[in-house]
């Protein structure tokens with residue numbers, strides 16, 4: 001598959017989805033219904049001289065790009081032709097009153113089983129920008145993912161200069177082995193999972209890997225133009241630094257929320273996060289080709305894939321490049337463990353907070369929560385030898401609870417008022433025992449295992465401080481909240497101090513996101529208003545931590561008005 005993004009065209013002839021890199025958009029009025037079909041099927045894909053049969057959407061890797069407008073209704077029929085159970089998540093879509101279309105397996109739905117289908121039906125309200133879709137069961141999102149671009153309503157311009165072209169840049173991870181086998185083996189042995197062989201840009205590892213030069217993403221640009229790069233980190237387990245040689249980038253949006261323009265040479269993007277960048281090309285074609293590079297930021301103790309993916313920025317000029325030796329310029333990326341560089345980026349982001357796009361930060365708080373997030377261990381089953389720390393199994397938790405998925409979907413249990421035996425509402429508001437979270441850990445690091453949620457009345461204003469722990473190594477954790485955006489009102493290193501730190505909170509123009517990094521050896525404070533009734537998963541977007549249990553759920557109860565109630569489930573909702 002080449003570097004270009006094949007867009008989805010679908011059988012319902014009346015509709016036309018954007019062609020190529022959205023140069024052409026047919027006339028649409030607000031509120032169009034757009035139909036898509038996702039056939040989940042196997043496809044053989046070759047990278048690094050390894051051919052793998054992988055689970056894909058419509059045989060494509062990465063998956064098809066969906067382009068819609070704010071206000072549109074999106075109807076996606078997903079048909080499962082593979083042996084794996086699967087679900088699809090529309091990452092960052094609010095899904096007002098409509099958790100049935102959110103997608104995380106055993107949270108909002110049972111998986112779509114072999115031979116079954118399910119129609120995801122949702123309307124995009126008050127959102128525009130770059131989001132993405134991906135599988136939300138086990139590690140299937142390693143290959144099942146694609147861009148979800150929401151254009152502003154017709155006639156509404158971007159709050160930045162109009163780009164000449166818009167280009168999705170999907171950062172991903174390539175495994176020579178089946179990622180499902182990798183996570184199954186890790187959960188069995190208790191050890192950390194095998195790491196990937198390569199990172200990819202739009203599915204292509206690029207020339208820094210063996211047997212890969214032909215699989216290089218190349219962005220041909222013209223001089224003196226503005227390009228909107230829609231960056232998506234679809235990697236399974238890695239925060240990534242990204243930079244383009246000799247070009248500075250202006251960040252204008254993160255997680256489909258506009259930010260104050262921020263000029264940077266290097267950006268950091270966590271898995272789950274999206275970042276829109278305006279790239280202003282050189283006024284005249286230079287005699288050079290420029291590398292764009294991505295490689296991880298990581299401070300953990302385990303082995304990671306520390307390789308570098310490269311793509312090319314090429315001035316496809318009329319200049320007689322062939323006559324002159326082409327200079328290949330590489331950017332310098334921060335060191336893999338450069339926490340200062342990571343914080344230098346994340347602490348600079350600010351909401352645009354304009355009259356048209358205000359930052360509606362909750363100024364008062366109804367409920368406060370303090371959650372530790374991090375790794376721990378669970379005991380080795382009697383019969384077994386385990387390969388995790390000290391012969392235990394790796395686990396991960398929030399407030400020491402490693403969240404166990406039930407055997408039915410939480411949202412169904414909630415809707416039918418049949419939570420008994422499925423979940424309890426006693427999720428701890430604070431860590432169950434106190435210690436120096438970022439210092440020397442206690443000697444017993446075993447986590448507990450339960451399906452506990454926090455229940456919130458409709459419209460509760462929530463402040464949540466997430467605290468990294470250094471049990472098994474301090475590490476950043478990209479925390480993703482489903483069904484809601486939140487404001488990152490503060491962050492810092494060491495242990496959060498409830499007496500001193502709130503004075504430094506930004507309640508004016510904090511960045512609005514759906515995924516935010518809890519700093520390695522530090523904390524992040526977020527605020528959100530629980531105005532979306534349903535059950536919303538919150539989890540680390542490193543799939544290895546997610547699999548180890550770094551996940552929990554919020555149950556937001558119905559409000560008094562009819563417009564504040566969870567909608568009834570669709571008739572084709574999969575059964576367990």
Ligand SMILES: *[C@@H]1O[C@H](CO)[C@@H](O)[C@H](O)[C@H]1NC(C)=O
Pocket residue numbers: 042043044053
């Ligand atoms: C993938 O390759 C295998 C082995 O060559 C072949 O048997 C199989 O049919 C191929 N699958 C697809 C979907 O093309």
Ligand SMILES: *[C@@H]1O[C@H](CO)[C@@H](O)[C@H](O)[C@H]1NC(C)=O
Pocket residue numbers: 177178181182185194
């Ligand atoms: C993981 O790596 C080990 C060591 O290289 C190898 O023996 C094992 O087969 C790998 N597991 C999977 C699932 O690929």
Ligand SMILES: *[C@@H]1O[C@H](CO)[C@@H](O)[C@H](O)[C@H]1NC(C)=O
Pocket residue numbers: 208209210
């Ligand atoms: C590429 O192949 C060469 C020769 O086989 C080997 O020495 C080198 O380590 C390989 N590099 C990578 C990144 O795998």
Ligand SMILES: *[C@@H]1O[C@H](CO)[C@@H](O)[C@H](O)[C@H]1NC(C)=O
Pocket residue numbers: 284285286287324
């Ligand atoms: C490209 O290189 C040629 C030959 O060295 C030179 O004449 C020309 O000015 C260069 N162009 C740019 C834009 O640097």
Ligand SMILES: *[C@@H]1O[C@H](CO)[C@@H](O)[C@H](O)[C@H]1NC(C)=O
Pocket residue numbers: 303306336
């Ligand atoms: C990547 O990790 C390997 C194994 O841990 C190590 O040998 C190598 O030096 C590292 N490479 C870089 C560029 O850090």
Ligand SMILES: *[C@@H]1O[C@H](CO)[C@@H](O)[C@H](O)[C@H]1NC(C)=O
Pocket residue numbers: 335337338339
């Ligand atoms: C990063 O890693 C290097 C090499 O392993 C080490 O020398 C350095 O102290 C580390 N820096 C930080 C901030 O941990």
Ligand SMILES: *[C@@H]1O[C@H](CO)[C@@H](O)[C@H](O)[C@H]1NC(C)=O
Pocket residue numbers: 378379395402404448449450
């Ligand atoms: C948690 O509970 C599940 C389901 O009962 C079980 O499979 C798993 O091994 C348990 N994990 C731990 C860490 O006890």
Ligand SMILES: *[C@@H]1O[C@H](CO)[C@@H](O)[C@H](O)[C@H]1NC(C)=O
Pocket residue numbers: 381382383
């Ligand atoms: C131990 O392993 C044996 C054989 O695999 C199995 O029959 C038995 O149930 C296991 N015991 C426990 C306590 O898991």
Ligand SMILES: *[C@@H]1O[C@H](CO)[C@@H](O)[C@H](O)[C@H]1NC(C)=O
Pocket residue numbers: 389390
């Ligand atoms: C492993 O266990 C030993 C003895 O119980 C203990 O001294 C050591 O600190 C443990 N190591 C880790 C990494 O937990």
Ligand SMILES: *[C@@H]1O[C@H](CO)[C@@H](O)[C@H](O)[C@H]1NC(C)=O
Pocket residue numbers: 436438439440
């Ligand atoms: C926690 O541990 C860190 C690292 O050892 C240390 O710098 C800090 O002073 C400790 N904090 C408290 C409150 O003990």
Ligand SMILES: *[C@@H]1O[C@H](CO)[C@@H](O)[C@H](O)[C@H]1NC(C)=O
Pocket residue numbers: 443444
């Ligand atoms: C763990 O720490 C507790 C409290 O400090 C202590 O009582 C206990 O003996 C320690 N256990 C081990 C195995 O070191």
Ligand SMILES: *[C@@H]1O[C@H](CO)[C@@H](O)[C@H](O)[C@H]1NC(C)=O
Pocket residue numbers: 083084085110111113407575576
């Ligand atoms: C698929 O999901 C169903 C419902 O939860 C479950 O019973 C079944 O074991 C799963 N199948 C596989 C292959 O995981």
Ligand SMILES: [Cu+2]
Pocket residue numbers: 476477478540541542545546550
């Ligand atoms: Cu994590």
